[in-house]
Amino acid sequence: MQLELRYFASVREQVGQGAERAEVPADVLTVGDLRAWLRARGGVWAEALAEGRALRMAVDHAVARAETPLADGCEVAFFPPVTGG
Amino acid sequence: MTVRVQLADFDLGAEVAALRADNRGVGAVASFIGTVRDVSDGARVSTMELEHYPGMTEKALEKIEAAARARWPLLGVTIVHRVGLLAPLDQIVLVAVASAHRGSAFAACEFIMDYLKSEAPFWKKEVTPDGAAKWVDARVSDDAALRRWGIESFNAGSSESGQEQ
Numbered sequence: 001m002q003l004e005l006r007y008f009a010s011v012r013e014q015v016g017q018g019a020e021r022a023e024v025p026a027d028v029l030t031v032g033d034l035r036a037w038l039r040a041r042g043g044v045w046a047e048a049l050a051e052g053r054a055l056r057m058a059v060d061h062a063v064a065r066a067e068t069p070l071a072d073g074c075e076v077a078f079f080p081p082v083t084g085g
Numbered sequence: 086m087t088v089r090v091q092l093a094d095f096d097l098g099a100e101v102a103a104l105r106a107d108n109r110g111v112g113a114v115a116s117f118i119g120t121v122r123d124v125s126d127g128a129r130v131s132t133m134e135l136e137h138y139p140g141m142t143e144k145a146l147e148k149i150e151a152a153a154r155a156r157w158p159l160l161g162v163t164i165v166h167r168v169g170l171l172a173p174l175d176q177i178v179l180v181a182v183a184s185a186h187r188g189s190a191f192a193a194c195e196f197i198m199d200y201l202k203s204e205a206p207f208w209k210k211e212v213t214p215d216g217a218a219k220w221v222d223a224r225v226s227d228d229a230a231l232r233r234w235g236i237e238s239f240n241a242g243s244s245e246s247g248q249e250q
Contacts, residue, residue: 010208010220058206079206080208081222082202082206082207082240084201084202
């Protein structure tokens with residue numbers, strides 16, 4: 001499955017990129033699976049997507065949870081708590 | 086309906102004039118403007134950078150407007166949020182709401198701001214006069230402000246929507 005990944009704000013700075021296209025293995029079915037798969041890259045990825053960190057996630061521009069399913073071609077974003085207004 | 090994300094400044098008078106133009110049913114307009122302060126958590130702020138998630142931001146703001154319209158009989162809503170490089174005294178965000186009576190306008194304006202603070206994908210980075218940059222932390226009090234309206238938010242707190250269980 002191919003996914004469009006987006007990173008914003010402090011997460012973007014930590015991982016050193018704002019966007020990438022990733023081919024994920026067949027057992028990555030949910031947003032939580034994807035987060036764990038990216039974390040396994042180690043280094044800044046393990047830090048930026050650490051389990052205890054208050055991160056927010058979105059699939060195709062809608063707020064997502066760890067159990068939100070992924071579909072081929074979807075856009076998945078990881079970002080810190082929002083601070084607009 | 087007007088939802089805009091832009092680099093440029095905005096003019097309250099012009100926005101309100103457009104909001105109530107040719108609408109004879111409007112009897113009340115309430116507005117809120119958020120501006121950049123020169124001090125944040127005790128530290129001087131010389132500039133602020135505002136980042137957002139193009140595509141999701143507009144959808145989130147439209148969803149917030151729809152939620153407000155579902156609760157109050159509104160005759161017009163304008164939401165303008167700036168992004169890019171800002172400095173103290175600059176305007177950041179405008180919410181203006183038109184309705185027949187003031188109660189709906191006041192309430193909806195506050196509701197939209199509370200919702201935006203916890204659910205619209207914007208991020209602020211503050212730079213101090215010595216050049217140190219810091220991402221602004223989300224506030225638990227903003228989640229509480231949204232909860233007053235009966236909407237659960239876990240933006241700043243331990244997030245059911247964000248944490249792996």
